[in-house]
Amino acid sequence: MSLKFRSFLVLAVGTVLGFSLSLGSGVLAQREAAPEVQSRESLPWDEARLLAEVLERVKQEYVEPVDDRALMEAAVRGMVTDLDPHSQFLDTEEYEEVRVSTTGNYSGVGLEVNVRDGEVVVVAPIEGTSADRAGVKAGDVIVSIDGEEVARDSIGDTINRMRGKPGTRVTLTVARDLDPEPIEFRLIRGHVQVRSVRAELLEPGWAYLRITHFSETSYKDARKAVAELKRSSPTELQGMVIDLRNNPGGVLEAAVEISDAFLDEGVIVTASGRGRESNFRHDARPGDLLNGAPLVVMVNAGSASASEIVAGALQDNNRALIVGEQTFGKGSVQTVMPLSNGRAIKITTSRYYTPSGLSIQGEGITPDRALVDSSIDDALAAATHHRTEAGAALLQTDGQLRQAFAFLRGGRVVQSKVD
Numbered sequence: 001m002s003l004k005f006r007s008f009l010v011l012a013v014g015t016v017l018g019f020s021l022s023l024g025s026g027v028l029a030q031r032e033a034a035p036e037v038q039s040r041e042s043l044p045w046d047e048a049r050l051l052a053e054v055l056e057r058v059k060q061e062y063v064e065p066v067d068d069r070a071l072m073e074a075a076v077r078g079m080v081t082d083l084d085p086h087s088q089f090l091d092t093e094e095y096e097e098v099r100v101s102t103t104g105n106y107s108g109v110g111l112e113v114n115v116r117d118g119e120v121v122v123v124a125p126i127e128g129t130s131a132d133r134a135g136v137k138a139g140d141v142i143v144s145i146d147g148e149e150v151a152r153d154s155i156g157d158t159i160n161r162m163r164g165k166p167g168t169r170v171t172l173t174v175a176r177d178l179d180p181e182p183i184e185f186r187l188i189r190g191h192v193q194v195r196s197v198r199a200e201l202l203e204p205g206w207a208y209l210r211i212t213h214f215s216e217t218s219y220k221d222a223r224k225a226v227a228e229l230k231r232s233s234p235t236e237l238q239g240m241v242i243d244l245r246n247n248p249g250g251v252l253e254a255a256v257e258i259s260d261a262f263l264d265e266g267v268i269v270t271a272s273g274r275g276r277e278s279n280f281r282h283d284a285r286p287g288d289l290l291n292g293a294p295l296v297v298m299v300n301a302g303s304a305s306a307s308e309i310v311a312g313a314l315q316d317n318n319r320a321l322i323v324g325e326q327t328f329g330k331g332s333v334q335t336v337m338p339l340s341n342g343r344a345i346k347i348t349t350s351r352y353y354t355p356s357g358l359s360i361q362g363e364g365i366t367p368d369r370a371l372v373d374s375s376i377d378d379a380l381a382a383a384t385h386h387r388t389e390a391g392a393a394l395l396q397t398d399g400q401l402r403q404a405f406a407f408l409r410g411g412r413v414v415q416s417k418v419d
Contacts, residue, residue, distance in 0.1 A: 249305025
């Protein structure tokens, strides 16, 4: 199905370290400036005169010469950055990388980051990357990079410093709750190939679908994974756990399509903004990949943006039980608007709402059931002889997944917000 708004590709994301402007703060969209924006009469000339005066004074009086282009770019960058933590001016290299990043390929250490309360916070490490292997965790606050303090007012600067040629080294220092001293990680940059979908049979008839982020291929990959699960299961699929833990978001279209894949009807998401294209609503169409079989969706504090769209859609439509922790709470949509000479601005254009009308900005999705790490319980232990080898390994090493699976096997997984 195609959900593109004319030439828009919208992302609702957390930010990727390696390139933060992909997963998570960004929205990739192609649109021309509206005629009224281009009108001279609409410009605030008194304020524009102030900008010109400041630029001239800096050029004449600053202690060192300043390049005109660099000065103007800095002025524009500051203007856009001051709007909110997710808006940015993109130079040619940054804009090109935004477009490349939607494919899930980039060079970096594999962290998704965002700004919260003036600090650069790790939303989630990407599975299998240098940061993930080293033990960087969701919630870590980035303090310095290569011994130099991060610029808290510019997430783009932090991202750029984390990038580099594959094989080069970078030292990341983070502050972690309950740890009295900063923690230092020596990481090696590399090509990050984000495989957004993973699937396994936990037991015959009982499936597990892991979505690490939402890319352009996630919907197609999820459909393919479910089809493979059906073929490999000796019995009809009786239920599925969808794991969105530490999923920072991604392409909004993919989140809508994946939500639709498990719904026969109902609202998926709505959005409100000032522009015509910033106001939209998506409704599910008939056709559920699991034919109504039970769903449990796992979330945590690292589940953000597009992940919250999926969790909210399935929760509000009483299609799935949401289990885990309160989610991140990023309920805004950014759009990347091309400018001249290969540059662009990325600005917040909408706030999105769950089917019940809830804005999760700064609040997040509240799960129906909490999860904690625990040892395997007797009921699950009694069923281990039926498990597939890969499924058994997952359940053995992941206490929260064991609990989610217990909810799934327990039968009562369609959970409204009111008991």
